[in-house]
Amino acid sequence: MTTLWVAILGVALASAAIKALGPVLVGGKELPPSADAVIALLAPALLTALVVSETFGEDGHLVLDERAVGVGVAALALALRAPVLLAVALAALTTALLRAFG
């Protein structure tokens, strides 16, 4: 339980600090272009890692199950420019149906 509350408070403080940093410190000034370029690539790198670990990761193992198919359907829907909500719903629906009837 302590682990959970440490994580909750830590994440809340860190998120607030990150959001405050730009407006307070950087104001009109500019970051060095190299720092800018790395920061710009952090989001895609992190999102990819989260997609991979939440789609194929399970207790430190790689698994390929119904969930991966559901996420694949969502990816396909997004590639066809479906709205986010629809893609997310399709992922859950596909996964649930496969588990029920698969």
Added chain:
Amino acid sequence: MSSEKEHGGGDYLAGARAALPFALATFVLGVSFGVLARSLGWGIVAPIVFSVIAFSGSAQFAVVAVLGAGGGALAAIVAAILLNSRFLPMGVAVAPFLKGGPLRRALEGQAVVDASWALASRGGGRFDREFMIGATLPQVVAWIGGTVMGVLASDVVGDVERLGLDAIFPAFFMALLVDELRGGGQTIAAALIAAALSLALIPWVPPGVPVIAACAGALLGLRGRSS
């Protein structure tokens, strides 16, 4: 007639209205966050407090993923920090358009969330401050309200895996990722490196670490945009 500048209240309202579809999505995600948090034994209070004080869907999902897979608090915090580091460049971008001294600017910076930031972008590096703040408000309400409903209704909802709700988080991240990848070029290369790194590391290192290690993909930015 208002004492505010010409576009005061109107832009807040327009922003709030523009954000309504995102607020609906946020609500659904909030419900699944609440249900999943309960299924991990977080109780009722902790998930709600988390949503109120952090208000960060992606960071909170990351904490669920790391702690749920047996990782520690530090790994969860680091993963959330790295994930939310995208708010740093976003904050830098809107900074010139926020008002007041350091404290007020820090507070206004809290209104930066993905959808609001994107909605408030006016091109050429300009941002509509009132529109952004207005767009964030309904999403805050939806996120907290969804969390409360998910936490309280989790007994009704039952097994999140049976309903496929565990697929919602990666699908949501996938949606954000697809938006990022439309930038093309180095973005795609960085994502491919991150995918390879995390796939290779998952069986070998503690949960949460692959996500952090995958950030190495962003170092590609050091090579510059030359060539």
